[in-house]
Amino acid sequence: MLKLDIRTKIFILLIANVLMFKMMTVNIHLLVALCFSLYLGISSNLKRMARFFGIYLFFTAYEVFFAHTVTLQVVDSFLLLTGLMFKTLYFPLCAGMALVSSSKVSELICFLRSIKLPKKMIIVLAVLYRFFPVLLTDYRLIKNSLKMKGIGISRGYYLLHPFKFFEYIFVPYVIISTNIANELSVSCLCRGIDNDEKPSSYIELKFNKMDYLVMTIVLGACCCIMFLR
Template sequence: MENFNFGYTNSPYLWMDPRSKALLFLAANFALWGGTNYFASNLFFVFIVLLLINGKQTRMAMTAFVIYFAFLAIDVVLISKLSGTVSILLLTIFRVTRLYMPVICAAILLIRTTTVSEFVAAFKRMGLSDKIIIPFSVMFRFFPTLGEEWRNIRNAMRFRGIRFDWQSIMLSPIKTLEYVIVPLLMSTVKISGDLSAASISRGLGGPKERTCFKQIRFGILDYGVVILSSIFMIFTILDGM
């Protein structure tokens, strides 16, 4: 049996099935199509924020909420009154960032509130091939591990008295590349190899049927997520026609 956790998961108030989170992430990508329909997009984003709070990602949820609606206000009030290069620049920064906020929040919900064990067990239940599950399970853990490595690099730079901010990037781009990007790229290669080896050592892709301590099943919240996500995707498709 297996039930391994990589330390990025908080116990939510109401447990969600990984399959409903994956569908939510897919539906969030439809927000990129329906960005001009403020009511539907905003309502769906608030729904994602509430799910983040349910997953005990309250700080992230509140930060995303403030950024999203601040950028929306700038988009609606300010950019519409401007023209020319300034309008295009602000539109690129604020509107594009706002449109990607639901996707980012849904991805955070999926990654930070789901163990790899739950992910593998859920998609095994769907009958997916190991050729699909194993790469995704490795990728599923890759980004949190890369985030940890990034924090370690910054702490090491701070310990040696090396700053990493916008001023240092603008004044010393080559030094920044040497001290930050190169170690991060080297760590990326090592992390990908270690995660692949760990997946094989844990028996992923083996011929025997795997079991999991966690019971994977849909609850009331999952059905609500599936229904609302499906409605949003259908509405976005019809609205775009």
């Protein structure tokens, strides 16, 4: 697994957001998407990388080969719009998942304190940083508990029964989300994140050779892509 400083990962996330608005050909976009997918795989999880890149390849293949052969215009428009949204957000999505899944909240807090961010904003960002990974874990727990009762075992079950999705998953998910937000906020406050005294930390942020190498490569590649016509 690639070990990078959290500042390097935030830098890559910023570059991903810049590239998101750059118009590219299909081939160049595919090449950049492959690079961000590999970054996600070596920083976080290979299975997650394969799943997301597989979805990307599906939308790309549909756009190139099948977009004008579907007889139902509604299906064609839906898939093209969904593919456009997914491919537009793909770069920051990969960079964001790599950041969240491979960095600790203590590293984020240490970085935010180093740039003199207000304490209230640090609390909000720290809670949001841990909120979505915890939500994904609870979503899996809800689905597993329903499968133990024989609900949602087959693939596409909730597509065929959308009202049951809202009843069995969405409603408890919303309730759990509220409780998670409260618990994470209390956890941050209990750790003294709002203390007025000068904070101490055992986390030391420090760049190594790999950080400098990765940032140089990413910045150079970004400049080349931005000046392509």
